[in-house]
Amino acid sequence: MSDLRELYQEVILDHNKNPRNFHKLENANHHAEGYNPLCGDKLTVYLKMEGDKISDASFEGSGCAISQASASLMTSYLKGKSTQEALEVFDKFHHMVTEDPEGSPEPSLGKLAVFAGVREFPTRVKCATLAWHTLKSALGSGQKVSTEEED
């Protein structure tokens, strides 16, 4: 298990250091901004939708390693997915980092499973899910989202 944890950490550090899809998507037709005031993470998620399909995804922003790596892995994962698939993955991801008991993460999450470990650090859960909440908003109303609802 500790080997696995090290691997997870490596993936997160790698994606933080060399974030994938870290740029503004010039031809994006959906975007939303997300903010996690507890940590100071800020993200803008850009999507290029072709009908119901996400043909391209990118992000910009600043924040901690977890939030940056999560957005990097998420945008890589989303390309070619439908809105419905993206929302299903949102639910699985959210479940994995908040509720899933010890055990192996949902196999369909692929590399996103590296975030299973944040469950043990409740203050970092919002860092990991910020990109996903922002995605959900980009797919829907496009409004600014905050991890603190009263904000």
Ligand code: ZN
């Ligand atoms: Zn954070």
